[in-house]
Amino acid sequence: MDIEAINSLPYEDFVSIFGNVVERCPIIAAAVWSGRPFPSGAAIEAAINAFIEALPESGKEGILRCHPDLAGKDLQSGTLTPESREEQGAAGLDRMGAAEVSRMTRLNAEYKARFGFPFVVCARMNDRTSIVEQLRERLGNTQAQERARGVEEVKEICRLRLQSLVPSDQKHKL
Amino acid sequence: MDIEAINSLPYEDFVSIFGNVVERCPIIAAAVWSGRPFPSGAAIEAAINAFIEALPESGKEGILRCHPDLAGKDLQSGTLTPESREEQGAAGLDRMGAAEVSRMTRLNAEYKARFGFPFVVCARMNDRTSIVEQLRERLGNTQAQERARGVEEVKEICRLRLQSLVPSDQKHKL
Numbered sequence: 491m492d493i494e495a496i497n498s499l500p501y502e503d504f505v506s507i508f509g510n511v512v513e514r515c516p517i518i519a520a521a522v523w524s525g526r527p528f529p530s531g532a533a534i535e536a537a538i539n540a541f542i543e544a545l546p547e548s549g550k551e552g553i554l555r556c557h558p559d560l561a562g563k564d565l566q567s568g569t570l571t572p573e574s575r576e577e578q579g580a581a582g583l584d585r586m587g588a589a590e591v592s593r594m595t596r597l598n599a600e601y602k603a604r605f606g607f608p609f610v611v612c613a614r615m616n617d618r619t620s621i622v623e624q625l626r627e628r629l630g631n632t633q634a635q636e637r638a639r640g641v642e643e644v645k646e647i648c649r650l651r652l653q654s655l656v657p658s659d660q661k662h663k664l
Numbered sequence: 665m666d667i668e669a670i671n672s673l674p675y676e677d678f679v680s681i682f683g684n685v686v687e688r689c690p691i692i693a694a695a696v697w698s699g700r701p702f703p704s705g706a707a708i709e710a711a712i713n714a715f716i717e718a719l720p721e722s723g724k725e726g727i728l729r730c731h732p733d734l735a736g737k738d739l740q741s742g743t744l745t746p747e748s749r750e751e752q753g754a755a756g757l758d759r760m761g762a763a764e765v766s767r768m769t770r771l772n773a774e775y776k777a778r779f780g781f782p783f784v785v786c787a788r789m790n791d792r793t794s795i796v797e798q799l800r801e802r803l804g805n806t807q808a809q810e811r812a813r814g815v816e817e818v819k820e821i822c823r824l825r826l827q828s829l830v831p832s833d834q835k836h837k838l
Contacts, residue, residue, distance in 0.1 A: 517730055
């Protein structure tokens, strides 16, 4: 879909298409629609990032808390969003043995108990081995570091989801 | 559920229970969890209202755009959230004749084209006759007036949804 077509979408269609570029936060796409017309897909990305950055710290934590655990119960029960399912699958998280799943569950629980939000990482840029390594490593950070890091990962996930929705823009600007 | 039990909920359970007190905006419940413990259900309501008020105008419009049309296609196709279905049903919007539905669809379309977000009103505090009257009347307002009015209606919807989740608080504070 090219940018002219995107700019002519009513908000309902825009939210229907872009509503999950930030996981389970359709309010963000719904908010940035106010800023159309966008000169490019990169401008949509910039508007989303600016919206996220302007949120209070609680709002950034809120975004993280709308994310599912990696290799968690939503993956097991088939209740992931289509985007998350594809990304967790690409990282091999849907092909882990029982011992690996159990280790991941323990690390996720430790992370959530420590920080009050889930471990968020861009699964498309990682495989299951590097995800477990990063989870272990990031457990040693402070809450403020992890909030900031999680938000950066959210932006990276958003960038790649946008790329798959605005492919004509991909080579140039995103 | 009493307030002590609510304050002891992990964020996942809190978001699962309170995630739709603002329609399709789980990020809001997920954000206010950061402010626990809450002395009362009314304090949860106050935290939600403060979060909404602190959003930029685009964010408030974003909240409105996450709401379904009244007597719209989500009602017809059964894709409303459980809360919306109950509220639209309570106002009699699921028992309208074809001519009434058609009039409502026309007015909703006019409202959305004029303001760029849907007509939001607390259906539990109204019936279908007063909803149509208000829709006609509010079409004469400015966009800024309607954004502010829509947000007030969102808060009222939220207050009533919270009341049904924190009943012990109902008589005293909400």
